[in-house]
Amino acid sequence: MISQTVIKEFESILGKDGVFLDETDRHTYSYDAAVLEPVLPSVVLRPERSEQLGKLVRLCNENAIPLTVRGAGTNLSGGTIPTKGGAVILTNALKKILEINSEDLYAVVQPGVVTAKFAAAVEAKGLFYPPDPGSQAVSTLGGNVAENAGGLRGLKYGVTRDYVMGLEFFDVNGEIVKTGARTVKCVTGYNLAALMVGSEGTLGVFDKIILKLIPMPAGRKAMMAIFNDMARASETVAAIIANRIVPATLEFMDNFTIRAVEDYSHVGLPVDAAALLLIEVDGHPAQVEEDAAKVESLCKEMGAENIRVARNAEERDKVWEARRTALSALAKLKPTVVLEDATVPRSKIPEMIQALEEISCRFDLTIGTFGHAGDGNLHPTILTDKRNKEEWHRVEAAIDAIFDKALSMGGTLSGEHGIGMAKSRFLEKETSRGTILFSRRIKAALDPKGILNPGKIIGE
Amino acid sequence: MISQTVIKEFESILGKDGVFLDETDRHTYSYDAAVLEPVLPSVVLRPERSEQLGKLVRLCNENAIPLTVRGAGTNLSGGTIPTKGGAVILTNALKKILEINSEDLYAVVQPGVVTAKFAAAVEAKGLFYPPDPGSQAVSTLGGNVAENAGGLRGLKYGVTRDYVMGLEFFDVNGEIVKTGARTVKCVTGYNLAALMVGSEGTLGVFDKIILKLIPMPAGRKAMMAIFNDMARASETVAAIIANRIVPATLEFMDNFTIRAVEDYSHVGLPVDAAALLLIEVDGHPAQVEEDAAKVESLCKEMGAENIRVARNAEERDKVWEARRTALSALAKLKPTVVLEDATVPRSKIPEMIQALEEISCRFDLTIGTFGHAGDGNLHPTILTDKRNKEEWHRVEAAIDAIFDKALSMGGTLSGEHGIGMAKSRFLEKETSRGTILFSRRIKAALDPKGILNPGKIIGE
Numbered sequence: 016m017i018s019q020t021v022i023k024e025f026e027s028i029l030g031k032d033g034v035f036l037d038e039t040d041r042h043t044y045s046y047d048a049a050v051l052e053p054v055l056p057s058v059v060l061r062p063e064r065s066e067q068l069g070k071l072v073r074l075c076n077e078n079a080i081p082l083t084v085r086g087a088g089t090n091l092s093g094g095t096i097p098t099k100g101g102a103v104i105l106t107n108a109l110k111k112i113l114e115i116n117s118e119d120l121y122a123v124v125q126p127g128v129v130t131a132k133f134a135a136a137v138e139a140k141g142l143f144y145p146p147d148p149g150s151q152a153v154s155t156l157g158g159n160v161a162e163n164a165g166g167l168r169g170l171k172y173g174v175t176r177d178y179v180m181g182l183e184f185f186d187v188n189g190e191i192v193k194t195g196a197r198t199v200k201c202v203t204g205y206n207l208a209a210l211m212v213g214s215e216g217t218l219g220v221f222d223k224i225i226l227k228l229i230p231m232p233a234g235r236k237a238m239m240a241i242f243n244d245m246a247r248a249s250e251t252v253a254a255i256i257a258n259r260i261v262p263a264t265l266e267f268m269d270n271f272t273i274r275a276v277e278d279y280s281h282v283g284l285p286v287d288a289a290a291l292l293l294i295e296v297d298g299h300p301a302q303v304e305e306d307a308a309k310v311e312s313l314c315k316e317m318g319a320e321n322i323r324v325a326r327n328a329e330e331r332d333k334v335w336e337a338r339r340t341a342l343s344a345l346a347k348l349k350p351t352v353v354l355e356d357a358t359v360p361r362s363k364i365p366e367m368i369q370a371l372e373e374i375s376c377r378f379d380l381t382i383g384t385f386g387h388a389g390d391g392n393l394h395p396t397i398l399t400d401k402r403n404k405e406e407w408h409r410v411e412a413a414i415d416a417i418f419d420k421a422l423s424m425g426g427t428l429s430g431e432h433g434i435g436m437a438k439s440r441f442l443e444k445e446t447s448r449g450t451i452l453f454s455r456r457i458k459a460a461l462d463p464k465g466i467l468n469p470g471k472i473i474g475e
Numbered sequence: 476m477i478s479q480t481v482i483k484e485f486e487s488i489l490g491k492d493g494v495f496l497d498e499t500d501r502h503t504y505s506y507d508a509a510v511l512e513p514v515l516p517s518v519v520l521r522p523e524r525s526e527q528l529g530k531l532v533r534l535c536n537e538n539a540i541p542l543t544v545r546g547a548g549t550n551l552s553g554g555t556i557p558t559k560g561g562a563v564i565l566t567n568a569l570k571k572i573l574e575i576n577s578e579d580l581y582a583v584v585q586p587g588v589v590t591a592k593f594a595a596a597v598e599a600k601g602l603f604y605p606p607d608p609g610s611q612a613v614s615t616l617g618g619n620v621a622e623n624a625g626g627l628r629g630l631k632y633g634v635t636r637d638y639v640m641g642l643e644f645f646d647v648n649g650e651i652v653k654t655g656a657r658t659v660k661c662v663t664g665y666n667l668a669a670l671m672v673g674s675e676g677t678l679g680v681f682d683k684i685i686l687k688l689i690p691m692p693a694g695r696k697a698m699m700a701i702f703n704d705m706a707r708a709s710e711t712v713a714a715i716i717a718n719r720i721v722p723a724t725l726e727f728m729d730n731f732t733i734r735a736v737e738d739y740s741h742v743g744l745p746v747d748a749a750a751l752l753l754i755e756v757d758g759h760p761a762q763v764e765e766d767a768a769k770v771e772s773l774c775k776e777m778g779a780e781n782i783r784v785a786r787n788a789e790e791r792d793k794v795w796e797a798r799r800t801a802l803s804a805l806a807k808l809k810p811t812v813v814l815e816d817a818t819v820p821r822s823k824i825p826e827m828i829q830a831l832e833e834i835s836c837r838f839d840l841t842i843g844t845f846g847h848a849g850d851g852n853l854h855p856t857i858l859t860d861k862r863n864k865e866e867w868h869r870v871e872a873a874i875d876a877i878f879d880k881a882l883s884m885g886g887t888l889s890g891e892h893g894i895g896m897a898k899s900r901f902l903e904k905e906t907s908r909g910t911i912l913f914s915r916r917i918k919a920a921l922d923p924k925g926i927l928n929p930g931k932i933i934g935e
Contacts, residue, residue, distance in 0.1 A: 118717055119820035119851075141719070163662045174660055176669070177637070190909035198818045199850040200634055200890035202623045202673050203898075203905050204932060205914050209636070209669030213662050219913075230719040257578055259601070259690040301761030358658045362578035390659040391579075430660035438663075445663050449650035453679075453921065454665050460920030461913065472664060 017057045017101070021078050025060060025102075028070045035059035044085060044103040048150075049093040050353055050401065051436060056083070056097040063108040065125075065222050072220050073189025075102055076466055083468045084216045086127065086158030089150035091354055092435030094162060094215045098470040104220070106157050112136055113223065120228045121180055121197050126157025126221040130164075142228040145172035148431070149339055157221050163213030165431025167264045167338070170361075170389035171297075174431060175212065181225035182208040187462045197225060210457075215433055216468035218461050235263065235297035236307045237331040238324040240314040241288045245269060245372075248290035249365040251317040252388045255294075256361050258313060260306050264335075265389025266293040267368075272341055272385040272396075279344035282337040288320070292388070293338055295331070341385050342396070349381070349398035353410060357421035358392040358430030370420045371395050378413040380406075392430035418444070439474040477517045477561070481538050485520060485562075488530045493568075495519035504545060504563040508610075509553040509897055510813055510861065516543070516557040523568040525585075525682050532680050533649025535562055535926055543928045544676045546587065546618030549610035551814055552895030554622060554675045558930040564680070566617050572596055573683065580688045581640055581657050586617025586681040590624075602688040605632035608891070609799055617681050623673030625891025627724045627798070630821075630849035631757075632689075634891060635672065641685035642668040647922045657685060670917075675893055676928035678921050695723065695757035696767045697791040698784040700774040701748045705729060705832075708750035709825040711777040712848045715754075716821050718773060720766050724795075725849025726753040727828075732801055732845040732856075739804035742797040748780070752848070753798055755791070801845050802856070809841070809858035813870060817881035818852040818890030830880045831855050838873040840866075852890035878904070899934040 025034045035041070036058055046053035057080075062068045075082040081101030088095050097103050106127035113123040117140050124133060130151040137144045147166035148154055154164065160182070165174040181195025194207035211219060242248035252265060268276070268291045277284040284291070292314070296306040307324070314322055325331035346352045359367045368384065371393070375382040386394035395417060399410050418428055418441055428438055428445050443451050454473045458465075485494045495501070496518055506513035517540075522528045535542040541561030548555050557563050566587035573583040577600050584593060590611040597604045607626035608614055614624065620642070625634040641655025654667035671679060702708035712725060728736070728751045737744040744751070752774070756766040767784070774782055785791035806812045819827045828844065831853070835842040846854035855877060859870050878888055878901055888898055888905050903911050914933045918925075 116820070118713070118822035120716075121820075163666070165660050165662075169660050176666065186909055186913050190912070191907055192909045192913045193906045194910060196818075196887040197820050197885050198852070198887050198890065199821075200625050200629050200818050200847075200852045201887040202625075202891055202893050203888045204894060204902050204910060205917065206623070206636065206669055206673050207910070207913065209666055209672070212669070213666050230721065253578070256580075261690065299759050299762035299765070302759035305759070358656075358660050360576070360579035360581075360657050361659075387660075392658070392660045425657045427656040427658050427661040428663045430658065431662055433662050434664060442664050446653045447651055449646055449652045450654060450664060450667070452650070453646050453652045453667065456920040457665065457917055460916040 017080055021074065021080070022058065024074055025058065025071070028067050029060060029062060033061045033063065047088040047090040047093060047095040049091050049435065050351055051093040051096055054097050054100060056103040057100050059103045059105065061105045061108055068109065068220060068222060069185045069189045069191065071104060072185045072187065076187045076189070076464060079464050079466060081466050081469050084220055086155030087150065087153045089154045090158065090162060090433065090435065092433040092438060094433050094435040094471055096436065098436065106155060115140055117142060119197060122226045122228055124156050124224050124226065126155060126224060128156045130154045130156055130159055137228055138231065141231055143231040144178065144226060144228055146175045146178060149342060156224055160212055160221060160224055161214065161216050162433045165387070165392065167266060167387060169387055169392065170265055171261045171263045176209065178227045179208055179212050179224065180227050182211055182221060183223040184211060184219040184221045186219050187467055191222065192219065195225060213433065215435060215471045217458060217471050218467060232297040234300035234303040235295055236303050236324065237295040237334060238307065238311065238322055239334060240292040240294065240319040241285050241321040242290045242318065243288065243320050244318065245290045245368060246365060247318040248292055249368040249388070251292060251314055251319065252364045253362050254313055254317055255310060256389065258309065260309055262294050262310065262389060263297040264293065264295040266338055266386065267388035267393065268293070268341065268385040269383060271383040272345065275344040275348060275383060276337050276341050279347065280337045280340045282333050284337065293334055345383050345396050345398060349400060351399045351401040353397040353399065353414070355395045355414060355417055356429045356432040357417050357426060359421050359424045359426035361389065361391045363424040363426065364388050364391060366424060367393060367420065374413050374416050378409040380409060380413055391426065434472045436470055439472060442473065477540055481534065481540065482518065484534055485518065485531070488527050489520060489522060493521045493523065505557070507548040507550040507553060507555040509551050509895065510811055511553040511556055511896060514557050514560060516563040517560050519563045519565065521565045521568055528569065528680060528682060529645045529649045529651065531564060532645045532647065536647045536649070536924060539924050539926060541926050541929050544680055546615030547610065547613045549614045550618065550622060550893065550895065552893040552897040554893050554895040554931055556896065558896065566615060575600055577602060579657060582686045582688055584616050584684050584686065586615060586684060588616045590614045590616055590619055597688055598691065601691055603691040604638065604686060604688055606635045606638060609802060616684055620672055620681060620684055621674065621676050622893045625852065627726060627847060629847055629852065630725055631721045631723045636669065638687045639668055639672050639684065640687050642671055642681060643683040644671060644679040644681045646679050647927055651682065652679065655685060673893065675895060675931045677918060677931050678927060692757040694760035694763040695755055696763050696784065697755040697794060698767065698771065698782055699794060700752040700754065700779040701745050701781040702750045702778065703748065703780050704778065705750040705828060706825060707778040708752055709828040709848070711752060711774055711779065712824045713822050714773055714777055715770060716849065718769065720769055722754050722770065722849060723757040724753065724755040726798055726846065727848035727853065728753070728801070728845040729843060731843040732805065735804040735808060735843060736797050736801050739807065740797045740800045742793050744797065753794055805843050805856050805858060809860060811859045811861040813857040813859065813874070815855045815874060815877055816889045816892040817877050817886060819881050819884045819886035821849065821851045823884040823886065824848050824851060826884060827853060827880065831877070834873050834876050838869040840869060840873055851886065894932045896930055899932060902933065
């Protein structure tokens with residue numbers, strides 16, 4: 016519990032309106048999008064200015080109060096569950112886009128800016144911020160940076176990490192740390208900004224984020240390739256990459272997902288297809304035409320039943336919107352949805368998709384598979400009911416089997432969802448004992464009392 | 476000094492052939508390409524296998540022997556000077572390219588692989604490794620990663636950091652730490668690989684490096700724009716960027732540098748030009764033609780005297796080779812050459828170039844300016860003689876003035892050469908006290924005895 020004296024100090028920093036103690040408010044921030052037990056925070060804090068944020072961090076540290084910063088809570092690995100209670104700090108009032116610089120191609124934002132709003136503001140200036148996590152309509156840039164969020168465009172454009180040029184953040188003492196720059200090149204000091212990206216709030220609290228922007232590609236073209244055979248679809252992914260075509264997006268959807276999405280969003284997906292590939296190429300118009308033609312003929316060669324090319328922006332956007340509903344569509348079908356995130360080298364996608372089918376049979380589970388096949392990042396989604404203990408046991412065994420398979424192919428546990436609490440026990444399997452110890456030394460040095468989002472990434 | 480017992484242990488790990496104690500050998504590794512006092516190491520060690528490297532690190536730590544890892548020593552900031560003596564570990568026998576994977580677009584290398592050899596091996600497979608530091612003909616990939624080396628292609632393709640997908644390194648205890656992956660997306664644990672990039676050997680010792688590769692661009696075109704007025708040339712740089720053209724390379728050379736390079740390499744540079752821009756565009760052939768035409772007409776509009784387009788690969792390569800000799804050419808003219816590295820947002824290049832002229836006049840110094848104008852990373856090069864104390868004093872004042880100017884424009888102290896010893900005293904100026912303390916906490920936690928390349932980046 017937090018003493019009344021400290022609550023008063025929070026109120027003197029934020030005013031009474033910025034400090035929430037009601038049980039209802041605390042419940043709202045006790046969970047996130049991961050399938051994990053909620054934990055009630057003792058207090059929820061809502062700073063509106065930078066200096067308030069710094070003071071809150073200092074005060075929490077002085078009083079050894081655990082502190083979890085929360086953007087939109089769309090996290091899929093439990094990164095925003097306040098495992099040890101304490102304070103949840105909301106960033107939703109720190110939502111200013113401070114600068115969009117079209118000459119030097121960067122922007123400076125506060126952590127609470129919503130990803131899609133930012134992308135739109137940037138686009139209005141003819142520029143492009145590529146990272147597009149599935150939750151972009153509500154997710155915040157601070158959350159994206161803390162989790163190193165990915166998205167559909169990872170294959171060609173990389174992930175959030177590739178767009179963070181610099182950061183200003185509060186260390187656990189509330190002191191400001193500046194790292195990185197507004198320039199493409201910067202080797203001034205340790206690359207602390209890169210360490211902070213994906214550190215899930217365990218090393219510091221973001222104040223300002225400097226993001227790289229790029230010119231908007233001049234052309235783009237989207238198409239849907241329909242397959243009667245799932246293996247053919249997955250082999251087509253590998254064939255596209257092997258032919259040195261780098262689409263902006265290359266998404267896979269199995270029949271189960273297709274049906275769920277179509278039921279949910281009625282965009283006219285072919286519900287009898289074994290699998291779909293959704294492909295978008297972009298760049299110079301000549302490049303777009305050439306790549307689109309190559310992709311189309313590759314799909315045909317590989318045995319696609321049919322290929323539908325979007326005739327205009329509206330048709331194109333409809334398909335992507337449908338794709339973005341996949342998680343929600345699947346989530347409607349069962350009480351518990353486990354969205355996995357294991358990632359393999361791109362050429363191993365056919366093998367991985369086959370392995371997922373086998374795992375689904377072996378453990379007698381419903382697994383819908385979709386995701387960013389082009390960058391090896393699939394989302395096998397297990398539909399279950401956590402209250403059914405016997406089935407849940409099989410779910411856990413299936414997750415283990417998925418991880419083992421991914422690692423055996425040179426892959427990784429998590430492509431974009433983060434380790435959080437959900438996967439910290441698997442971390443050593445992929446890395447080494449040395450990696451865990453090295454990471455813990457950093458954590459202990461930067462947060463001696465262990466107040467910054469305790470329990471995440473490296474366990475306790 | 477290192478005890479005979481420890482020397483015997485080094486010999487038992489490496490054999491006598493891998494342990495160098497002669498004064499001549501030790502002299503060879505007492506300095507690098509920075510203008511700083513040499514320091515003699517006590518011993519020079521040359522491991523040939525990974526496990527030897529790990530054992531050496533462990534032994535140095537157990538005996539509190541300072542340890543500086545050295546690639547080719549082309550470092551310009553004193554990063555490879557063994558400030559506290561101790562051991563220099565050479566990586567030049569750890570030079571295997573372990574894998575080039577054309578399907579999944581990555582490579583795995585040992586730290587001692589020479590940059591240009593690697594780039595050529597990759598190109599032979601139709602792939603592209605863009606980072607091209609000036610010293611690539613001899614520099615090693617381990618050195619490039621330790622310094623986060625840049626190069627001519629930073630504007631479009633980024634720097635070494637952007638190509639490091641993963642690392643395996645020895646921590647100070649000689650334990651192996653694995654971080655990153657062979658996949659585009661990976662958020663498994665802290666991004667330790669990114670922290671290690673540019674850490675100048677102060678946090679661990681690289682064993683294996685996983686590098687990202689990209690498809691080779693299908694077309695390229697190079698041209699030289701000749702200006703009678705330096706301001707016009709620098710404004711053209713800003714105009715090209717403002718027109719959303721992103722050349723692969725956009726280099727600037729002032730008259731002083733042009734003359735020095737022409738004297739040195741006789742490639743037919745226009746020695747009466749006030750300034751040159753060397754520009755290469757690449758990508759899809761249609762994009763290349765369009766961009767080249769736009770750049771040409773922009774250069775004309777901005778007042779270029781003449782524009783020479785390279786008619787073939789040979790003509791193109793000749794110009795780039797000449798550009799790469801700039802440092803050597805300038806170095807011939809005076810006993811001491813100080814190559815600076817301050818970097819500014821790209822739109823500020825005209826202002827920076829003007830400021831350099833003023834600084835050159837104010838301190839009565841010869842400054843040749845060339846460099847990667849397109850990414851804001853200029854290399855003002857001061858020609859002097861360090862033995863002339865009065866002049867050296869003015870040189871130091873001029874460097875201060877250059878840094879102050881760059882910082883006042885939102886720039887950074889070092890774009891690509893690193894902080895090393897040369898700039899550690901300036902670090903706080905750009906960042907904050909909090910940044911230094913945060914960095915020192917990391918260093919102290921990961922290297923409690925301070926044996927890993929002591930004195931670099933964050934001072935002592």
